[in-house]
Amino acid sequence: MQNAPPPSSAALLLWDVFCRVIDNFGDIGVCWRLCADLATRGHTVRLWVNDASALQWMAPGACQGTWPGITVRPWEQSTDAAQLARLPRADVWVEGFGCELTTEFIAAYVYSTKARDTIDNRNPVWINLEYLSAEAYVERSHGLPSPVMHGPAKGWSKHFFYPGFTAATGGLLRESDLLARQHAFDLPGAKAHWLQGLGIDWAGARLVSLFCYEPTALEGLLQQLDSEPTQLLVTDGRANHAVQALLARRRVDGSPPWHKLQIHFLPRLTQHEYDHLLWACDLNCVRGEDSLVRALWAGKPLLWQIYPQDDDAHNAKLDAFLDMLAADDNLRGAHHAWNDTRPAPLPLMNLNSWSQTVQLARQRLLQMHDLTTQLGQFIAEKR
Template sequence: MLDITILCRVVDNYGDIGFVYRLARELSSLSSIEKTQIRLIVSDLKSFNAMALPPGISTSLAVQNYNGWKVIDWNACAEGKCEFTEHPPKIILECFQCGRPEWLDEILFSAQTTQTVQIVNVEYLTAEDWADDFHLLKSGTRSALVKKINFMPGFTKKTGGLVLDKNFVSCVHSKTAALECLKKYASKKTVALIEDTNLFRVIAFSYERNFENEARALSEFAKNSGRKVQVLLAPGLGNAPFKKAAAAFKNISVYDLEYLPQLAWDALLTLADFSFIRGEDSFSRACLSGIPFVWHAYPQEEEFQLVKADAVLKRMEPFFSAGNMSLVKNVWLSYNRKPSVKMCDEACKVYNECTDAGYIPLLRILENYGGIKKSFGMFAQSLFANGNLAQKLLAFLQNSVQ
């Protein structure tokens, strides 16, 4: 039996726990033949509950069972220490450099510990070149019994790739399956809007920023195409400023999405016509969806998120014409730039390639939607060809405990 403990210290609301929830589901699914025990240590049970399928996660229980897993509150020192003292961990997936609870470290590095433990640092998703070299690179700990290795999600065959979980793959390949999934968990209003193919359906899930250029581009597109734009606005910090910008244009309708379980959110992403996306997990799903999107990278000091965004653009570039790539690059970089914030040298170099930070590049993308979508689709196919991160990780774990 594989004994796997997954650690998640939530930083970005849903991106961190979204990835962990997806990974746990896929590991459970793949290892159904060889029984696997999974324990999750999560710092924010409220965020977990927001995306979990019924019956959901209790925010008040220190230890609980859910979906065949044992879920432990990161902050419940006494209960956590009791659980892992009685049943010491054998494999630990440390997601996104989250570290470990102090009570778990006390167990791992106790003088009385005699069992070998394999820690796998599952890193943030990045398109930067260093991901290829960092994948499966060993790392030291303060005990010979505690082994550590780095596992990189990524965009090349030299990395672990992306999680290709069954529900999401089904939604990508079948609009019927996606719609049926959405109908199970979403409101009738949400389903009705997504079913109306006369609408140009846009998902907006972003960090806080000024959306005037985006709203204007959508409005001009609606006016020129005669197609009504329907924005499905996800809860979050970007909600209010997007509404404010859209309110200036009568031909843009905005609908507040309810909180959706992860499976329904996945379905929605594959059924929309365009998305503004943020977060680790939603970003990876957007990449795989084949649907045109703009990614809002997590804001970093001195605008280093521009370097992160540019690295993804370089992975996408082979699938786009030069003209269309220029449009996408302008939109992505201007979307990720926060005015008046000092840029580091790397960010300056990247942003200097942005020739137009206005609304026109996005409008041109919308006007050339067919060709742009085809390129996003080819990019997605290349990521599927890299294989399933969960499958690769499971194979590594099975070999590491032999």
């Protein structure tokens, strides 16, 4: 089912969403999508973030307050008692990916006369929004309370909210207009027009997007893509640097040039424009969490580079995702080669088979309520 806006009788709430940017902008990407989706549904959101620089290109105007219903606030203001005293209290607190609220922020609410004397003296519903995984523990942990054992809010409870791929989880972020936007992009001429806006002339060649870290199988991928006319659309950042480094090494080594592969280096894209990139391409190489979800909604063959962890915990997470997809041996082998989890070269990719697999998974996932809808229902129950 496609998202539907909440009924007119649904309570419209004030949300405080907290995000600490660690690296790679995945945290801020997911948190911003949630904030934007909440605001579109009529809620009011304050996004507290330690580094909002990525929003300048991800969501232009966000930091300047031009997105209705959303205010972006510097993290350090959450420790300023004078600033906090002037703000209306929120109905919901969301800790993005386990970032912890500052003690000063919690204390400003707990000890405020305003909070105690208000007619509606319910405590905010406190959510720990977790990372996405297809592993079995997600279903077991989703929705569980976590008692606060110390500090100003001692005796309260947070609740774990897990995104996921089954009905026993919190689902995936999916805006109510996403399918309609994708349908409009699929109309004749729309893709070519969008590519032309990026300075890319397209006459029907295979299109591949590349958003990655530094996969050791990168050269093997590009060798395969050179088997037929292909235009590789490389995102800005680490993917750009990885390809540039590979090209420089090949020049030094005297490697022969590719004949059918044309490489385009893209500027930084807004979140909406990144959706367009995924819809345009015949294969999407994605990384992390946010782009994986968007690639699933795009419904095109995908190759996911998972965020590597020192203890190799990402291996089990990758296998769980492939199990969820019902991936065949070819798709599994490609993912393990791309993630360097098994000592084998990248197999010859069967994109037709991959397309069927992703389409079936997409159809299953569309039957679930999206994350924002489920989160709203969860909040209503706890209030």
